[in-house]
Amino acid sequence: MYPWLASTFTQLSARLAATKLHHAMLIQGPSGLGKTYFTQQLAQLLLCAKRQHGTACGACQACMLYQSGTHPDLHLVESEKQIGVDQIRDAIKKLTGSAQMSGAKVLIIQQADSMTESSANALLKTLEEPTAHTYLLLTTDKTERILPTIKSRCEKLVLPLPDLDMCINWVATQFNGEIDRNFAKLFSSRPLALLAELEQEQGFTFHDFTKGLTALSSGHITAVALAASWQEHIEKVLKWLQFWIREQFEEVKADQVILFRLNEQAIKTSGILQNPGVNKLLLITELLTQVSKINIR
Ligand SMILES: [Zn+2]
Incomplete structure (x- = not known):
């Protein structure tokens, strides 16, 4: 896990172990922070059948399926433009019935702010009364565009931003070259964006x-x-x-x-x-x- 997100992940993991994790999370943070990876790791943790010390084991059948991108109880909704109502209805349909792997069912909605109003409305009932062992992970970098009815049904998780030193130190482990401190300041809270820019x-x-x-x-x-x-x-x-x-x-x-x-x-x-x-x-x-x-x- 990225160092600036590690403690948040540990906290969620502890809550999961204590069965105190909310079934619907709205994961917030600017682009380039690592939301996608964080959410994927959380999904794997939820699906893993043999969690160890707060992390997914990486070896059970669920983890294997997750890693090959074919876990039958993990569903992803995303769109380059708008998430349409049909995409949401399809996803909800997949969540009904029991899990194929006898574990949790997870639906990730990337950039949940790109849901249309009717998409958001179609999701409300599931957010309120999810099927058993179901987790909905919504991500966004534009929280202000999320409808209040969605927000109020989710637990809001605002991911912490790294300070400049942490950002530079991490990028230095990934990038073979000089990192201008003033340039890094422009991306201070978004290490992945800094790395992408440097590579370009x-x-x-x-x-x-x-x-x-x-x-x-x-x-x-x-x-x-x-x-x-x-x-x-x-x-x-x-x-x-x-x-x-x-x-x-x-x-x-x-x-x-x-x-x-x-x-x-x-x-x-x-x-x-x-x-x-x-x-x-x-x-x-x-x-x-x-x-x-x-x-x-
Ligand atoms: Zn596992």
Whole structure:
């Protein structure tokens, strides 16, 4: 288990052993925190026939089936867009009757906030009166979008966020390369997101980005020249620029009006970029010209 989620997992495991685990959990946390893995591990724990010291044994038939992705009493509902009512009805149907493996039945609903209103309504009765030995694990990073009727029937589990050191230390065990502390700050509570971003850097790093901004601010390079060398990385530049602006807002008291306008311009530019055939060089030059007006410390 991820170190920042380990104690929460242990607590749940102890409650399960004491048969005090709620049958419906709403697992909350930002994306990139490890919710999916946490929920999967919890599902395996629920299904395992020979739990040992608060963890799944990894060797019983239930664990074997879980690991091969074919456990007949584990059901998953997810969707890239919306979770439709038919998906929920199908899942509920699978939960009726007794478990095929004589253990628990588990339904995971990923990104439960993407359920339509009718999907959510279809789930209410099951949340209220589940079939025996049934656990419903709902996950979300947008709790505000979950209907109150769903929320009130679930136990809310807000996963803890790691501090910056824990985040960096963990990423360092997974990533073979330098981790810029300031860059990591942008993802402080989301280690998996930081790792994914670092793995994607390839050729143009956050360090190159901040070095370029400093050179621009101090007049060592012009906006036009910097834009020319960065135009191939415009998506990354835009994303990082928005992170960077947020950080400057917190650290620098001056230039807030410029920062505010710059942020708006960066968001607008991201939108324009979606159109085919846009002049990337022009867009990025305009942005960097604004950046050059900021006094970076
Ligand atoms: Zn097992």
